[in-house]
Amino acid sequence: MKQIVVISGKGGTGKTVLTASFAALAKNKIMVDCDVDAADLHLLLQPEIKERYDFRSGKTAWIDRDLCQECGQCIDVCRFDAIRDDFTVDPISCEGCTICSYICPEAAIKLEENLSGEWFISDTKYGPFVHAKLGIAEENSGKLVSKVKEAAKEIAEKENLDYVIIDGPPGIGCPVIASLASIDLALIVTEPTLSGIHDMERVAEVSKHFKIPTKVVINKFDINPGNSEDIKKICQEEDIEVMAQLPFSQKVTESIVQGVPLIEFCKDRIAEDISLLWERIK
Amino acid sequence: MIISVASGKGGTGKTTVAVNLALSLNNIQFLDCDVEEPNAHLFLKPDIKDRRIATVPIPDVDESKCNYCGKCRDICAYNAIVVISPDDVVKGGSVLIFTNLCHACGGCSLLCPQFAIREVNKEIGLIEAGNCGDIEFVHGRLNIGEIMSPPLIRQVKEYIDSNRTVIIDAPPGTSCPVIASIKGSDFCILVTEPTPFGLNDLILAVEVVKKLSIPFGIILNRADIGDDGVDLYCKENNIPILMRIPFDREIAQLYSAGIPLIKEKKEYINKFNGLFELIKNQRVIS
Ligand code: SF4
Ligand code: SF4
Numbered sequence: 005m006k007q008i009v010v011i012s013g014k015g016g017t018g019k020t021v022l023t024a025s026f027a028a029l030a031k032n033k034i035m036v037d038c039d040v041d042a043a044d045l046h047l048l049l050q051p052e053i054k055e056r057y058d059f060r061s062g063k064t065a066w067i068d069r070d071l072c073q074e075c076g077q078c079i080d081v082c083r084f085d086a087i088r089d090d091f092t093v094d095p096i097s098c099e100g101c102t103i104c105s106y107i108c109p110e111a112a113i114k115l116e117e118n119l120s121g122e123w124f125i126s127d128t129k130y131g132p133f134v135h136a137k138l139g140i141a142e143e144n145s146g147k148l149v150s151k152v153k154e155a156a157k158e159i160a161e162k163e164n165l166d167y168v169i170i171d172g173p174p175g176i177g178c179p180v181i182a183s184l185a186s187i188d189l190a191l192i193v194t195e196p197t198l199s200g201i202h203d204m205e206r207v208a209e210v211s212k213h214f215k216i217p218t219k220v221v222i223n224k225f226d227i228n229p230g231n232s233e234d235i236k237k238i239c240q241e242e243d244i245e246v247m248a249q250l251p252f253s254q255k256v257t258e259s260i261v262q263g264v265p266l267i268e269f270c271k272d273r274i275a276e277d278i279s280l281l282w283e284r285i286k
Numbered sequence: 287m288i289i290s291v292a293s294g295k296g297g298t299g300k301t302t303v304a305v306n307l308a309l310s311l312n313n314i315q316f317l318d319c320d321v322e323e324p325n326a327h328l329f330l331k332p333d334i335k336d337r338r339i340a341t342v343p344i345p346d347v348d349e350s351k352c353n354y355c356g357k358c359r360d361i362c363a364y365n366a367i368v369v370i371s372p373d374d375v376v377k378g379g380s381v382l383i384f385t386n387l388c389h390a391c392g393g394c395s396l397l398c399p400q401f402a403i404r405e406v407n408k409e410i411g412l413i414e415a416g417n418c419g420d421i422e423f424v425h426g427r428l429n430i431g432e433i434m435s436p437p438l439i440r441q442v443k444e445y446i447d448s449n450r451t452v453i454i455d456a457p458p459g460t461s462c463p464v465i466a467s468i469k470g471s472d473f474c475i476l477v478t479e480p481t482p483f484g485l486n487d488l489i490l491a492v493e494v495v496k497k498l499s500i501p502f503g504i505i506l507n508r509a510d511i512g513d514d515g516v517d518l519y520c521k522e523n524n525i526p527i528l529m530r531i532p533f534d535r536e537i538a539q540l541y542s543a544g545i546p547l548i549k550e551k552k553e554y555i556n557k558f559n560g561l562f563e564l565i566k567n568q569r570v571i572s
Contacts, residue, residue: 012296013323014296014297014323014325015295015296015297015298015458016295016296016297016298016458017297020483041294041459041460041461041490042294042295042296042458042459042460042486042487042490043486044295044482044483044486044487047482047483047486062363063363081392081396083390083391083392084391096465096469096497096498097469099389099391100363101363101364101389101391101393102361102363102393103361103391103392103393103396103397106361106393106397107396138460138461140460140490140493140494140497141460141461141465141493141494141497141498142461142462143461143462145459145461145462146433173459174296174297174323174458174459175322175323175435175457175458175459175463176322176323176428176430177322177428177432177433177434177435177463178433178434178435179461180322181431181433195542196542197541197542197543197544198325198328198542198543198544199301199323199325199328199541199544200542202323202325202328203323203325206322206323206430207323209430210430210431213430213431214431227535227538227539227542228539228542228543231542231543254511257481257511257512260481260482260483260512261481261482261512261513263482
């Protein structure tokens with residue numbers, strides 16, 4: 005079994021469009037959406053949800069006003085400024101460290117487990133799909149990423165699947181690091197803009213830091229061919245293979261509007277290039 | 287006034303809007319809070335005058351005082367501490383701190399019965415400050431391999447100068463880094479594009495700004511591609527669309543080269559001034 009994650013550093017470079025096309029091209033696989041706080045892959049895979057699970061993670065403090073003597077010790081000890089002057093807790097700021105509950109001399113502070121989101125196992129016409137929805141303004145997206153990855157891996161092992169195809173989150177922080185754990189290939193999709201290059205270099209450093217085999221795809225390479233050449237040079241210096249360069253195409257937006265993987269939407273050059281890319285990955 | 291620029295989906299044009307709005311107005315302070323992937327400096331090319339290492343306090347155990355009672359492990363809500371008993375024949379007594387899991391709450395050093403824990407600073411990133419013409423510029427850069435960006439974002443926001451109009455470029459998404467960035471703003475611009483992805487992520491972003499009770503409005507980027515889903519959603523929910531930027535290969539090319547849009551397309555200076563007026567009035571309404 006091979007686990008492949010598509011990441012980018014910068015958002016909006018084409019991760020989800022590429023992942024959905026791989027979903028349509030690969031055989032014997034499971035898909036995962038690890039962009040848990042702005043998940044989009046379901047809009048292309050049109051899943052039918054089969055199983056739903058609550059994601060509980062972390063805690064939030066609340067103060068029992070009947071017991072509280074307003075001594076203010078909790079306010080002093082909270083490093084996240086989560087306790088207001090009127091001795092109520094701002095649940096958005098509270099990081100659930102629980103320290104206030106140890107300090108309170110009246111034992112007035114309780115901690116409640118958060119329902120931080122939901123995750124799903126679904127069927128799609130392309131195969132099984134594990135995805136999630138992080139609650140609004142919730143934390144612990146990294147843990148939810150680990151959860152969906154774990155669930156997908158279990159299914160892949162049980163059903164003897166060959167590929168776990170993962171749509172990764174943008175950035176380089178906690179959800180990205182969680183999605184890189186025990187991955188066989190990190191495919192970075194970048195674009196020939198200064199931002200795209202800058203962000204690719206940062207996320208490539210992260211995957212290198214965790215010793216994950218890493219390759220690059222340049223999307224919309226023809227928007228700025230000079231920058232695309234620069235990307236190739238950078239990758240050569242870093243010993244990272246550039247696996248493909250995909251042209252800009254209006255069809256990408258059209259396929260998103262139709263809600264189908266690009267590869268099924270058109271037979272243009274970009275579709276051919278993506279098929280060839282998948283042949284090389286697998 | 288603090289105006290933050292956010293979006294659920296990445297790559298919709300947050301930085302373009304933030305940078306060009308900043309360049310079109312006077313008396314601006316610009317904070318790039320996308321500390322995982324800061325990009326605004328590529329356009330503003332600030333003259334960096336001050337560099338500061340950003341740190342968080344993490345525990346350091348003095349094992350000569352520690353009696354391996356395990357209190358720190360028990361109270362740590364993030365499982366960042368493992369205590370190995372002195373009876374363990376292989377490892378002997380020791381306390382292991384997993385610094386990547388630590389939220390720097392300070393609980394263990396406060397509650398250790400032996401006073402064996404003090405806090406030491408751990409580097410998490412870099413804060414750079416300078417200026418670009420009249421614009422005061424600050425951004426943070428999270429260190430590679432570092433998990434938690436919110437502490438760094440909060441430290442960037444400590445630079446806020448209330449005598450200026452502050453523009454915050456926020457990271458994409460809807461979780462803790464976004465909250466840390468936009469919290470306390472007087473207005474939030476949500477930048478999106480008219481596609482099902484843009485709409486899906488916009489709806490999530492709207493829920494976030496509503497939860498934080500921040501007045502907000504939408505900028506529709508590449509406004510003439512895709513479908514009318516975002517328009518219909520905004521109409522149904524009475525959300526103002528503050529500005530529309532059409533898809534234009536020239537804009538895309540300028541962006542790719544790191545050239546701010548208003549440098550070549552001067553008509554946008556007026557548009558961004560108009561946007562600022564709208565925001566000021568909007569704030570009075572909501
Ligand atoms: S649990 Fe921690 S973060 Fe939450 S209110 Fe108490 S001290 Fe503050
Ligand atoms: S400072 Fe808080 S989070 Fe860090 S190890 Fe100590 S108890 Fe755990």
